[in-house]
Amino acid sequence: MATRIGIGLLGLGTVGGGVAEILQTPDGRHPLVADLDLVRVAVRDLNRPRPVELPADCLTTNPEAVVDDPNVHVVVEVMGGIEPARTLIMRAIAAGKSVVTANKAVIARHGEEIAAAAASAGVYVLIEAAVGGGIPIIEPLKQSLGGNRIQRVSGIINGTTNYILSRMAQEGADYDAVLRDAQELGYAEADPAADVDGLDAADKIAILAGLAFGGPIPRGGIPTDGISSLQSRDVDYATQLDYGVKLLAVAERADNTDTDNADRDGGPSLPLAVRVQPTLVPLDHPLAGVHGVNNAILVEGDPIGRVMFYGPGAGAGPTASAVVADILNIAGIQQLNDTDGQLDPLLAASSWRACHLVESSAIRQRNYLRFHTDDTPGVIGQIGTSFGDHGVSIQSIVQFDASDAGAEIVVITHEVSNGNLDKALAAITARPEIRGIAAHLGCL
Incomplete structure (x- = not known):
């Protein structure tokens, strides 16, 4: 019995x-x-x-x-x-x-x-x-994928923000208006900060990273940026450049050999780059087609390659x-x-092994940047020169909405460390023609 x-x-x-x-x-x-x-x-x-x-x-x-x-x-x-x-x-x-x-x-x-x-x-x-x-991801990471050397886990793991971003992209709607709709539909709380500021996603990627890489992740050390300050024009510009915008949580092995941190047995600690931020996703990327309140987690490892887990993320x-x-x-x-x-x-x-988060300046990624500038000859060249002086390679640079009120210049960089990028941005914003950085997002 x-x-x-x-x-x-x-x-x-x-x-x-x-x-x-x-x-x-x-x-x-x-x-x-x-x-x-x-x-x-x-x-x-x-x-x-x-x-x-x-x-x-x-x-x-x-x-x-x-x-x-x-x-x-x-x-x-x-x-x-x-x-x-x-x-x-x-x-x-x-x-x-x-x-x-x-x-x-x-x-x-x-x-x-x-x-x-x-x-x-x-x-x-x-x-x-x-x-x-309802997406089975915890057990697969612990068991089904346990024999793999996981390189990267990335995903859309907050349904509220994905709903908001999907509406903004599909309808050209304003963030505040879509947030109100999400609250009325019950997708967003009366106080939406945990979702729209990326805190919920940071909790979740800390758990996924710990399982994927075999060690505890210090939650407080995860760089986190939400969508509350995202402007609809950046979603529009991304669409024109064949990208979608998603709030991505990412955990990956860092491309360095930092052995200064030792694990509890005296061996090297595994360096990880973990972050949450709005990110441009190429339209042919598996995560670009995840819309509404759905979630998706993409796991990349050896020998499995890429596998994606998709479905309803809440409710x-x-x-x-x-x-x-x-x-x-x-x-x-x-x-x-x-x-x-x-x-x-x-x-x-x-x-568990020992893991540590690399400094934010050591994280390497591609970037989307929108500058508000004077509409003067040579300003694009000046931006390009400053980037080149600090080892930042540019994939594309486009000028939008030039007028007497100024111009908007959108830059997508190749992969670069945050440290080098910050130095370049400091040099750029010191130029009198540059009125400011209007947006800075990640880019796959």
Whole structure:
């Protein structure tokens, strides 16, 4: 007879409600779903109307009561935020209970601590829903692609910003107007800062980079630039130059041999270039065709080459699907190990290598730059000379909208270090003909 698995749910919002609905309607799903019992659920308000009916004695406003319930075997944390979520996760691990979480903020900042505790306690912490909603990317990075030497992980991992940028490109719409529409449709929060300022994407790329390259990533060191200051004219200019604009999160091996940083065993630390920024993407690139609220993650490695994971990146259904998949993973292994009572730890911090983020000045990439200048003879040549003096090679330079009010000059560079680019930009902006840098985006 199959063992019943008791589930404790921390949070019954959009994602939590979706998880509860799946667990309460097992017909037609994987047979293991029928072996899962939703035992206790922590909510903020006992009297709030809910999309799924649950017994009154199942609900509590005390999340510790859910974690401590002896009938709960797996704790599912979908409440969000850093605290008390982190403390509750650690409490569950200390009690010998496996955890499933969709909390990218906690994992991005405290993943190494949580992994070490899980390894010590011999329990699982599964995080598929933390990145990409319903897209399976966490397990493939840990298992299916584990034999590859990953070179680069890049992606569109925030549906709100992708929706905004898609509308701006397709309709020529203004950023503020599209943001208001996104808020009315429920794609953006009343306070959209986490999405539009790139913070959500930075949390997620920290997690993906850690899995892809085998070591913890310092979340606070990731250079992050969002779309809140992006102007529609840059989206228009990009279109004229056969590019789309996407908020990309990128993690890649740095092209240097920095061995000044040593890992915990005395060996060299792996240098990584990780960043989040609006980026021009060639229209024939796989990520250029990802529109609306969809997400996509492109993994490049040896010997796999390129593989892309695409699908809905948020919402009750997709995210709840990923959460329940993790629960089933734990439940299946628990049943297999019932004979000896052993559950092998999934996240073993001792197996991680040391990684470090290179200085922002050492990151190499192509760039899109828009200068506001006087409309005077020779200004394009002066910009080109300053770039050349500092080792910056130009792919293209185009003048737009020349008039008595001035001109706009758009430059796309070849790959260059941020340090060299900054020196060139300082020289350019010191010229009297240059009124300022109106935009600076990345470029694939």
